[in-house]
Amino acid sequence: ERLSSHLFAFLASSSLIFSCGHWDHSFKVSVADTGRLVQSVSHHRDVVTCLTLCSEYGSTWLITGSRDCTVMVWEVIDRDKSV
Numbered sequence: 001e002r003l004s005s006h007l008f009a010f011l012a013s014s015s016l017i018f019s020c021g022h023w024d025h026s027f028k029v030s031v032a033d034t035g036r037l038v039q040s041v042s043h044h045r046d047v048v049t050c051l052t053l054c055s056e057y058g059s060t061w062l063i064t065g066s067r068d069c070t071v072m073v074w075e076v077i078d079r080d081k082s083v
Helices: none
Strands: 010-013 016-019 027-031 037-041 050-056 059-066 071-076
Touching: 010 050, 016 050
Parallel strands: none
Antiparallel strands: 010 016, 016 027, 027 037, 050 059, 059 071
16 A cells, blocks of 8 residues: 555654554654654554644644544644754
8 A cells, every 4th residue: 555645744944754654543753864763642542644744933733633533733842942
């Protein structure tokens, strides 16, 4: 089966890749250059089926949707750039 673009999002300013569709109901955050896993987040009750990034007013949010019929909005905080 072909992988779809709604399973991935890329945050260029931090070189982070967000991915979903994982068996453990999580979405994962990895470093683009190395593939190193930064974080795995499991708050949905079923497989996360889509995600997207949105940036406005100096903030970035990740929106995730799941087969459990929920949508969650997450604020993305870049710890490397915080003061």
